[in-house]
Amino acid sequence: MTNAVQNFQVAVDLTVMTLRDGDFSILLVKRDDEPFKDAWALPGGFVGIDEDLLAAAQRVLETEAGVGRDHVYLEQLRSFGRAHRDPRGRIISITFMALGANLPDPTSGDGATDARFWKVNDLDPAMLAFDHAHILEVAVERARSKLEYTTLARSFLPEEFTISQLRHVYESVWNRKLDPGNFHRKVTRTPGFVQELDRYAGATGGRPARLFTSGTGSTLNPPLLRSTQ
């Protein structure tokens, strides 16, 4: 293979995930240019020639998604680079997963007439531009998997939260119900997951729930598995 200039373009595409009204949701922007005009797409943008990949992802997060980089978890996924995935030319997409608590619908930024969160369960893959349905599938599976082995679920919640809220994160992302009692014991006894506070959440029609904050650990040992059923 030659070392000649290849004229690749490099883009970052983001799967920005949050819980909206308690439902696992992802941010999509409506394209107002060809190709795929009026289809929905992941927010993305081209990488500057002197810009680190992570910096490009953070920039897109702020400008396209209207999300500040604080309190948002950002992690690189795979790259997608089929030769003809984009009719405009050879564009490599480096994808990232962003997770945040209660992210707002962005005020429609540049390059998109509309932008809003979609519930993952309501999404029709056919409405997505390019190979973004495939990217979305990879991202959702990564998120679901990481809840098993890491403390990542906390990224979906504010600084202080109740065990019920944490359980709702798992239930929404995994799309299954969990036993409240067993979940409470599991979470509070896994070292480094959550840290007990001396405050309580406002009443919700039952016994007030104690507030917790993040523990210091980043991995769950032992893990909290989906599949054991």
Added chain:
Amino acid sequence: MTNAVQNFQVAVDLTVMTLRDGDFSILLVKRDDEPFKDAWALPGGFVGIDEDLLAAAQRVLETEAGVGRDHVYLEQLRSFGRAHRDPRGRIISITFMALGANLPDPTSGDGATDARFWKVNDLDPAMLAFDHAHILEVAVERARSKLEYTTLARSFLPEEFTISQLRHVYESVWNRKLDPGNFHRKVTRTPGFVQELDRYAGATGGRPARLFTSGTGSTLNPPLLRSTQ
């Protein structure tokens, strides 16, 4: 961000892993050009403008590593794209992990005077060019982690193997000893992992070991965890 031509170059870099003399090893090639002349690097090459990323990885696997694509597991890892990771210009590295059984030392291919497998435990990260030490670290952790939740360990072995050989894969990659009896029971009772044959391996100074072949499953349920100790 502008849509102008960016003059990125896109490369694939491979972490080719195998067991050599029973030790977890990785293929490195000695560079005979600047930059990093005479340093060791991951085998890699530039992606053709009309070439899929996976096809580029397979091509590098054959030409640089001398490994046919049959019976080699190939999976994409992350991309590495710090702005100044390569002094020659803006080069994005899309990395892949390749696993195979008893891979041979390649006859030194194009662009490298020397190429050989190094035992992972013997490697000094400082001897690696570019950010390849970082890539290696990510790849090794991915391999170690995937042994926990998938049947990937079989990729390190030939078509037919004994349970002891499979255990040696885990012991080498994880760099720890496992109890032979417990491992045997765990592996043979996990559905889809291995399939019993009616043949036996040659004598090794003890009771002959039954031969097994791959089962049909790709994930381990329940997993075989490192950390439980």
Added chain:
DNA sequence: CCAATAGTGTCTATGAGACATTATGGG
């Protein structure tokens, strides 16, 4: 009081790990 949610206790089944025991080959 009841309803609702938070949190704990109890029982069972399962699996990991330590370790003993049996099986089967070669000096």
Added chain:
DNA sequence: CCCATAATGTCTCATAGACACTATTGG
């Protein structure tokens, strides 16, 4: 016979899950 390795058995402990029970608020 002894030794080495293969394969199975046994025991203990930890955990998941089902489910009952207690705790604490509001109506």
